[in-house]
Amino acid sequence: MTDILMPALSPTMEEGTLAKWLVKEGDTIKAGDVIAEIETDKATMEVEAVDEGVIEAILVPAGSENVKVNTLIARLKGEGEAAAPAAAPVAAEAAPAPVAAPPAAGGPISAASTFADPEVPAGAPLKKITVRDALRDAMAEEMRRDDRVFLMGEEVAQYQGAYKVSRELLQEFGDRRVIDTPITEHGFAGLGVGAAMAGLKPIVEFMTWNFAMQAIDQIINSAAKTLYMSGGQIKSSIVFRGPNGAASRVAAQHSQDYAAWYGNVPGLKVIAPYDAADAKGLLKAAIRDPNPVVFLEHEMMYGHEFDIPDVEDWVVPIGKAKVRREGSDVTLVAYSRMVGFALKAAEELEKEGIQAEVVDLRTIRPMDHATILESVKKTNRLVTVEEGWGPMGVGAEIVARITEHGFDYLDAPPLRVHQEDVPLPYAANLEALSLPSVEKIVKAAKTVSYR
Amino acid sequence: MARTRKAEASEEKAPETGVNAFVGKDELLKFYQDMLLIRRFEERAGQLYGMGLIGGFCHLYIGQEAIAVGMQSISRKGDQIITGYRDHGHMLAAGMDPREVMAELTGRAGGSSKGKGGSMHMFDVETGFYGGHGIVGAQVSLGTGLALANAYKGNGGVSYAYMGDGAANQGQVYESFNMAQLWKLPVVYVIENNQYAMGTSVERSASETAFHKRGVSFRIPGEEVDGMDVIAVREAGARATEHARSGQGPYILEMKTYRYRGHSMSDPAKYRTKEEVDEVKTTRDPIDHIKERLAKAGVTEDDLKGVDAEVKRIVAEAAEFARTSPEPDPSELYTDVYLEAAE
Numbered sequence: 001m002t003d004i005l006m007p008a009l010s011p012t013m014e015e016g017t018l019a020k021w022l023v024k025e026g027d028t029i030k031a032g033d034v035i036a037e038i039e040t041d042k043a044t045m046e047v048e049a050v051d052e053g054v055i056e057a058i059l060v061p062a063g064s065e066n067v068k069v070n071t072l073i074a075r076l077k078g079e080g081e082a083a084a085p086a087a088a089p090v091a092a093e094a095a096p097a098p099v100a101a102p103p104a105a106g107g108p109i110s111a112a113s114t115f116a117d118p119e120v121p122a123g124a125p126l127k128k129i130t131v132r133d134a135l136r137d138a139m140a141e142e143m144r145r146d147d148r149v150f151l152m153g154e155e156v157a158q159y160q161g162a163y164k165v166s167r168e169l170l171q172e173f174g175d176r177r178v179i180d181t182p183i184t185e186h187g188f189a190g191l192g193v194g195a196a197m198a199g200l201k202p203i204v205e206f207m208t209w210n211f212a213m214q215a216i217d218q219i220i221n222s223a224a225k226t227l228y229m230s231g232g233q234i235k236s237s238i239v240f241r242g243p244n245g246a247a248s249r250v251a252a253q254h255s256q257d258y259a260a261w262y263g264n265v266p267g268l269k270v271i272a273p274y275d276a277a278d279a280k281g282l283l284k285a286a287i288r289d290p291n292p293v294v295f296l297e298h299e300m301m302y303g304h305e306f307d308i309p310d311v312e313d314w315v316v317p318i319g320k321a322k323v324r325r326e327g328s329d330v331t332l333v334a335y336s337r338m339v340g341f342a343l344k345a346a347e348e349l350e351k352e353g354i355q356a357e358v359v360d361l362r363t364i365r366p367m368d369h370a371t372i373l374e375s376v377k378k379t380n381r382l383v384t385v386e387e388g389w390g391p392m393g394v395g396a397e398i399v400a401r402i403t404e405h406g407f408d409y410l411d412a413p414p415l416r417v418h419q420e421d422v423p424l425p426y427a428a429n430l431e432a433l434s435l436p437s438v439e440k441i442v443k444a445a446k447t448v449s450y451r
Numbered sequence: 452m453a454r455t456r457k458a459e460a461s462e463e464k465a466p467e468t469g470v471n472a473f474v475g476k477d478e479l480l481k482f483y484q485d486m487l488l489i490r491r492f493e494e495r496a497g498q499l500y501g502m503g504l505i506g507g508f509c510h511l512y513i514g515q516e517a518i519a520v521g522m523q524s525i526s527r528k529g530d531q532i533i534t535g536y537r538d539h540g541h542m543l544a545a546g547m548d549p550r551e552v553m554a555e556l557t558g559r560a561g562g563s564s565k566g567k568g569g570s571m572h573m574f575d576v577e578t579g580f581y582g583g584h585g586i587v588g589a590q591v592s593l594g595t596g597l598a599l600a601n602a603y604k605g606n607g608g609v610s611y612a613y614m615g616d617g618a619a620n621q622g623q624v625y626e627s628f629n630m631a632q633l634w635k636l637p638v639v640y641v642i643e644n645n646q647y648a649m650g651t652s653v654e655r656s657a658s659e660t661a662f663h664k665r666g667v668s669f670r671i672p673g674e675e676v677d678g679m680d681v682i683a684v685r686e687a688g689a690r691a692t693e694h695a696r697s698g699q700g701p702y703i704l705e706m707k708t709y710r711y712r713g714h715s716m717s718d719p720a721k722y723r724t725k726e727e728v729d730e731v732k733t734t735r736d737p738i739d740h741i742k743e744r745l746a747k748a749g750v751t752e753d754d755l756k757g758v759d760a761e762v763k764r765i766v767a768e769a770a771e772f773a774r775t776s777p778e779p780d781p782s783e784l785y786t787d788v789y790l791e792a793a794e
């Protein structure tokens with residue numbers, strides 16, 4: 001007898017909808033037969049049988065939502081085997097616990113902000129939306145607003161986006177404005193910059209920022225520097241965007257945080273949002289900005305829902321950090337997915353009587369060190385959190401600035417939490433050891449608090 | 452586009468493509484003047500470099516003048532030109548003010564980039580000149596992007612993306628070829644094959660030295676052109692432009708040419724013989740070549756003296772401007788890094 005489990009169809013999938021069974025109990029199947037269809041938040045996928053035999057029992061009915069990966073969904077009887085005795089209908093809940101559940105996508109996600117958000121107009125209604133859809137809505141709204149805006153990249157059109165961020169844009173805007181490119185990052189980044197120089201406003205999607213290494217010359221030498229080199233004549237109003245940082249178990253070449261790399265370059269603006277409201281509001285601001293913008297998303301955050309103000313034209317200004325949690329004892333500065341980790345760490349610290357203030361950087365360049373400084377003036381202690389490597393990193397820059405401008409306010413040497421100084425390992429345990437964690441942040445916060 | 456002239460001025464026949472590249476005496480004279488301006492300008496730039504007034508890299512266009520001038524004669528307002536760092540000739544051909552170009556070479560406030568770009572980085576949106584790029588091959592992708600913008604806007608413009616034989620070995624050139632043909636973008640790729648990528652001859656760097664064939668695997672037509680003959684350049688340019696402008700996609704022109712000077716001012720050019728250089732100068736010089744055509748059209752050396760004097764005056768004035776224009780104000784250090792206003 002063979003168990004058929006709910007499969008993980010992507011490195012970050014936790015659960016999905018069992019949309020349809022293509023077989024019924026009693027059917028004989030062989031390896032390779034398509035037996036079911038599963039919907040994730042990204043796509044509908046077919047499930048193929050791995051073994052041959054007779055479907056003895058279907059345990060999760062078609063249409064079941066939120067079926068966890070590794071849930072027992074059907075049972076297969078090998079040829080010649082006797083039927084299992086009294087296969088009573090088994091509820092999905094009763095399925096054996098998965099042996100090794102994948103890490104929760106997105107990691108720690110905090111509840112809503114603990115205090116009023118000054119950016120949101122009083123009384124504005126909120127709606128729940130995923131980061132993925134917030135990004136899509138931002139692009140759609142700006143494309144409706146300005147014909148010069150278009151999207152190009154690998155799989156952005158017919159495939160609807162490798163991570164489904166551009167879902168339904170092709171249907172609305174057509175192939176003039178939603179352009180599938182060949183796999184040719186260096187080339188299409190250059191085409192995008194050239195089109196921007198000619199007055200268009202391209203959004204260039206990289207399937208991941210790791211692939212943009214092939215294109216980094218065009219981003220820096222052409223997009224970032226030409227305004228200066230031309231004495232202000234040639235502008236490049238262009239957004240380069242895509243997932244950045246470590247997803248899950250995709251190893252070193254697909255798991256790098258580029259915030260520090262691009263944050264080093266004058267002429268670029270660099271944005272790394274955490275929640276859906278910032279993802280939408282900052283992407284709209286980035287598209288409108290007349291400068292080249294590097295927009296660093298996070299794959300692990302795409303599927304997460306957040307409250308977003310349901311107002312017309314939600315735009316968040318570039319270059320402003322946001323205090324996401326107020327506290328008096330230690331300042332935690334983070335960006336992108338690490339904001340969730342820092343908020344979770346703050347909850348842990350509170351249990352031990354330490355009130356942490358969490359500053360979400362949101363924009364890496366230009367860096368809003370004034371907001372960090374104001375926080376440090378209050379807490380006198382600083383911990384930075386980033387997914388990238390420590391040396392010459394974002395945390396290093398924050399620490400340098402706060403040391404320059406706020407030395408007298410510091411009661412302890414600041415600490416940096418970051419990825420260990422190694423290429424990101426594949427093995428689950430080593431990967432976890434390498435990346436920042438809530439525990440590491442808590443530890444650092446206690447260290448700077450001499451606790 | 453070229454205006455049709457009566458036959459008495461020239462022996463040239465209109466090409467068979469339907470685009471009339473035919474030139475008369477007045478145009479021959481203009482080509483002569485434009486080419487001479489580039490040569491005299493570059494000679495003066497070399498001189499100013501020797502005097503320490505121009506710093507850094509300075510790549511002279513001497514020997515290749517027929518290409519920029521011949522191609523320019525085919526383009527029209529709204530078209531774009533983009534090239535690498537051997538760019539002074541294209542700027543002058545495009546109609547940029549020689550004073551601003553020379554003042555940029557000397558790094559002065561009056562330079563076309565306010566002194567912040569230098570020899571390799573000048574731009575002039577008004578004349579359609581999009582630089583002036585220092586990374587070998589990068590301008591090919593950018594130029595293809597200019598063509599993408601033309602197609603997107605449907606403005607009928609053609610982008611002329613120049614590169615050298617060295618750049619033609621860069622990967623992004625082929626990425627651009629692929630997309631340009633895939634999307635039928637209005638771009639003409641002009642490969643200026645001057646035989647040497649810095650100090651490395653094409654034979655030592657290219658497995659296929661016939662660069663006009665480099666588009667074959669992308670189904671992009673190409674042709675080899677005598678880049679020392681401004682009329683041949685113009686005719687080929689007309690065919691390529693017609694192809695691109697009519698929506699048939701990119702076209703490759705390999706211009707066989709030669710640079711007389713070193714790769715840059717600091718290059719003694721020991722990788723080739725004096726005899727080789729002299730041979731080209733005496734038998735294939737593009738300016739001598741057009742003078743012969745002018746003679747056949749009835750223009751005498753005396754007739755050219757006025758042109759020569761005018762060119763001399765323009766270059767002297769440019770050099771004087773470049774010497775006397777002040778250095779950029781220190782307050783310019785932090786300008787033009789970002790644009791302020793959101794749109």
